[in-house]
Amino acid sequence: MVFYPPSWVPSMPSPPDSISIPEFIFNEEHGRVPLSESRPFFTCGVTGQTVSPVELKERVDFLARGLAQELGWQVNQGSEWDKVVGVFSVNTLDTLPLAWATHLLGGLQTPANAAYSTAEVAFQMKDSGAKCIFTCLPLLKTTLEAAAKAGIPKNRVYILELPDAITGGAKAEGFTTVSDLVERGGKLPKLESLNWQKGDGAKKTAFLCYSSGTSGLPKGVMISHANVIANSLQIASFDNFYRKTIPFTEGKRYQENCLGLLPMSHIYSLVVICHVSPYRGDGVIVLPKFDMVQYLTSIQQFKIASLYLVPPIIIAMVKNKAALEKFDISSVKIIFTGAAPLGAETADELSKQYPSWLIRQGYGLTETATVVCSSSGHDIWFGSSGSIIPHVECKIIDPVSMEEITAYDSPGELWVKSPAVTLGYFKREEANKETYITDSQGRWMRTGDEAVVRIAPSGNEHIFITDRIKELIKVKGLQVAPAELEAHLLTHPAVADCCVIAVPDDRAGEVPKAYVVKSNSIGLEESERMTKREIARHVEREKSKHKWLAGGIEFIDEIPKSPSGKILRRLLRDKDRAERKKQGAKL
Known part of the structure; x- marks a missing residue:
């Protein structure tokens, strides 16, 4: 039995599969909120530094020109695998603009988690074939050690800048920064456009994000341009249903500032925060790490409405009510949690503290880039991961008999079909055969998670993730x-x-x-x-x-x-x- 989105979920057009991510993000022909009416895409939550959407579009263009000259890359020569840019950094204002500039050159970005050790960074850079690596000052020492192990020369290590308040005013002397590349690029001729044919956006990898998978070393997940575009449209369409009814809407279109604290190397932040929010005209307040005081200060200062979090931060909030009460966080309207299940008891406790907040939960994987199901603002059921979003189909498979489960409240492995299901694992054919399955109904991704489908009090089908078949x-x-x-x-x-x-x-x-x-x-x-x-x-x-x-x-x-x-x-x-x-x- 295949499960579909509830009847209330809005329909959406088929996602375009022949354009790049930066074209989708900046070109108003693809349904985005006009740049002139959008909030700044990224604002530093420490200093308030930002640029307008129009200025950011120019910065991305200049950065692409500077990169092309620096690395000797031609836009329509070679494949994306000849132009792999590694990133090992905390969140910065230029992390996503760097990715978009790389995409304009026909390249891809492979982001590594800022918590990685030298050996782990070196493995990812070598496995992905990264030609260079961008880092930040606090991680420079680890980066240089990892680059040496991965065969990346020192002159191909570049700096993503952070505010002086974070670095203590220290500078990375002798290293080229993103701003240096932008300045150079502003003096160079305009680049030619990507010469893509129909379907290229669905074939070409935009991000190579590493997933621990279920065994052995981490595996690179090949995420296409069309995967990111599709999930951005799916999430935006799903959320539009209740965003139109939000009583605190000001003006004709609801827009907000949201929290950009979660690591931009993680698929949750990469797609849900860093692509969906700019596309629909929202602003992202960027923080490099979690610090309770800085976190609460940013909410107060920038009137953040949506907090994209993970359960440990929510637990910390519940246990530190006194700290929260010292700040004006009345702007908060929505809590969205993912990456791990949020217990119903914790959600209920937070709801009692802040009854006006909508506490939502979603579920997704790197391999589904990203969201599969989500609770809507009008249909919240604590403990549930919500309803299936547009253009997604799910089925529950008995892991022993491999037959489809047709009854509610019957656990089995969750399989997902979606235009956001990724291309597969990089150089891991056996893993691809085990995880990506094609049958008479189409191409499915085996999540390895045990799930059940239940009927909510609202009458809608909700998905509950009950265990992990894959032992992550x-x-x-x-x-x-x-x-x-x-x-x-x-x-x-x-x-x-x-x-x-x-x-x-x-x-x-x-x-x-x-x-x-x-x-x-x-x-x-x-x-x-x-x-x-x-x-x-x-x-x-x-x-x-x-x-x-x-x-x-x-x-x-x-x-x-x-x-x-x-x-x-x-x-x-x-x-x-x-x-x-x-x-x-x-x-």
Whole structure:
């Protein structure tokens, strides 16, 4: 049984598949709010620095010219894989303009998470074939080390500028900045336009975002121009239904400032915040990192109406009501959360504190670029991930029989069909065969998430994500693949076998915990505490902080496995829950 959007969801035209993202963002022929009537696309939440949409369009054009000269790239020569631009930075005003400038040259951007370690950045840059890398001053040291490992010369490391308030006034002497490239480009001839044929927008990769997937090293997800354009239109159409009815609308068209705190390297921020918002004329208030005081100050100063968040930040808000009450956050109208499920109890508690807020939740993946379903402002059901958005079809598949489930409240794996479903994994054919399935109904993406469809009190179908068939751990919205950590743990001489599971954490939502079978080389006289610390440090030396074993390490005699050798993680999760319950009873 295929599930579709509810009848109230607006229809929308087929997304264009022959244009680039910057043409969609800046050209008013494609339905965007006129640039002259739009708010500034990106405004610094620390300093208030910004430029008008018209000025930004010119900046992107000049930056593309400067890049072309600097890197020796020709617009219509070679493919996007000859023009890969790496980005390893916190959020800046130029992160997305840099991507759009790269697209004007026929290239692509591969953004790396700012929390990555040197080894992880080096892997992504080398795997993607990045020809250069843009970073920011606080991450310059790590970037230079990663670039050297990836074979990127020092003169191909560039700087995305941050306010002096963040850098302390320090400058990256000897490195070319984005502003330098823009200044040069303003003196160069105009570039030729992309010579694309029909369908090229659906074939050409715009972003190569790395997903932890379910096993091994992270995989590059090839996101086409048409994928981003399609999901932007899907979200805008879905939201228009209730945005037209919002009672606090001023004038003929509702526009707002929204929060741009979540990392622009993450697909949630990349599409939902950084493309949808500018397209519909909203402004994005950019913050480089989460700091409660700066966060609340920005809401107060810029009258932010929509907060795009992840559950750990919402939990922090619930637990710090006194801090929130020191600021004027009356401008907030909407909370939108994604990247990990928000518990109904937490949503209910926040709603009691701020009953006028619309607390919405959405669901999506890097591989679906991005949103699959979302709760609307007029149909909120706490715990639900909302209703299917336009041009998306879903089905629930029994993971054992592989047959379609037709009943409500019956769990199975969620499969998704959408024009935003991505091209596939870069150089990972086996993973593509497992994840992207074509049948008589079309091309589907297997999410690996267990879901059920339920009827809401409103009478509409809602999707609930109930578990993960693919064993990802989500730490503050960031994905951690247990298999990646297990493979690394097995390189330590004290580890004979291991299993990594997700355990609950008040601040991060989930954190990794390792069950370890000690190697025979570890003598009885050796301290378990010291051995655990050595194993933990082994992870901390090579992996990002969100991948550290914050849930602890527990020694075990044997890792439970099925006859086929598959780790029975559920048994270890049950063991951990029982131990926590027992400890709670003692307290």
